[in-house]
Amino acid sequence: MTAAPPAWGVQYTLSLPSEGAARAAAADLSGMGHRLTAVRVHDHFRFVPSSFWYGQPSMDPELEGWWQVFSLAVYNGYERMALGPFFRSERIRVAQVARSHGGFQQGYSEGHAATAERVFQRDGLVHEQAGADVALPSPLPKDPARPPAGPPWERSEVGEPAVVVQAVVAVAERMYGSAEDVPDAVGWLLDEEFAFGEPYGSTGEFLGDLVDAVAHQGTCTDTTVEAVPFLMELVCDDSVAPGSRLVLLGNLLRLAASGPAAAVSLADRITALGGTWEESAADYLTRRAIGSDLPRLLSRWKDESDAVRFTLAALTALCGTHDQRALSGLAALPAPAGSSRADVVSLVAALLNDDRESLVPALDRLASWLPRVAEKADSPNVDLQSLGMAILPDLVLEDVASGIAVERDLP
DSSP: OOOOOOOEEEEEEEEESSHHHHHHHHHHHHHTTOSEEEEEETTGGGGOTTSTTTTOOOSOGGGTTOEEEEEEEEEOSSOHHHHHHHHHHHHHHHHHHHHHTTOEEEEEEEEEHHHHHHHOOOTTEEEEOTTOOOOOOSSOOOOOOOOOOOSOOOOEEOOOHHHHHHHHHHHHHHHHSSTTSSOHHHHGGGOHHHHTSOOOSOHHHHHHHHHHHHSGGGOOOHHHHHHHHHHHHHHHOTTSOHHHHHHHHHHHHHHHTHHHHHHHHTHHHHHHTTOOOOOOHHHHHHHHHHHHHHHHHHTTGGGSOHHHHHHHHHHHHHTTOOOHHHHHHHHTSSOOTTSHHHHHHHHHHHHHTTOHHHHHHHHHHHHHHOHHHHHHHTOTTSOHHHHHHHHHHHHHHHHHGGGEEOGGGOO
16 A cells, blocks of 8 residues: 655745735735744844844845745645646745735745644744645646757767866966966966866866856856956867867856846845845846957857857847847757747847847747746746846756767767
């Protein structure tokens, strides 16, 4: 006899501008079948003498005087994987509740319901429905079918680790000469300890370290801006294996989209606080630095593989660079109608043309088969151009990944 799957719990956190708004949102969540719902002033533990956080400065001073709702929902009868599509619809519903009361959904966490209920902090508890489960539809919703992919790309080898490391160090030496004048993100490549250290076991591991040095956990800083010319030089250097160049281009895509991605992520919060979006200087300067060097990459268009052209067109769109080679070349890429690649190409074309009318149907098509896009697009506070730019890197990289031959594929 097969054991029943354990009940699953999700704790949602909402931020609201007043105690009244928080209590109203809590009542809505309780009405949706949530088992436990608590309301507390923001940074509640800063005001509890026995707490480690007592008297400490707020880690989020913008929310001083706001209130938070913590609500535990329990879902029973299915394995976690089967609940994925329904959970997305629940997150959308909870975010709508927060917006309707002038706030925003701050986050969520999940795990086994028994554990989640045991550790739930009951200070400020306003609703408790012992044993309550959220009613589940039958059958459960499923993810929409994904369109077929485009034709396979030409395979691009990433190169053996030692060879790629040697090529990257050679570019650093050529650009900077010595470690004295090198940007912080590149200096380790010219350090003696690195030169005599343990060899890398895989090219991917080395490229991961390189990218993390430039933008730790994907966050752009002044160091990132300084390192952009080095990354662009690597992409242009023929001694760097084609697959590694494609990986580096993909990382440039993510860096160029860091500002729009933050704008989408924070849209509800910014609106609730009555503010306007201001891109960080590091995000803006990183994208501008990439854009200023793009003409050099685009001048090689005819010599590049289709996968690189696809990625370059997306990078051009993100940087707001108007280049006819990218636009006309995009139309020549293998992207048959009805394929997922065709939908991504439509998004790139809309961004390249700065065409708002084409952007809406392009995003609608993507949202019809990509739930994460539909979830982001649900908020009326999300700017559609920012959304298109934010989702573009993952869409492109998921597509071109099939054309990158990792080490295990090599003879």
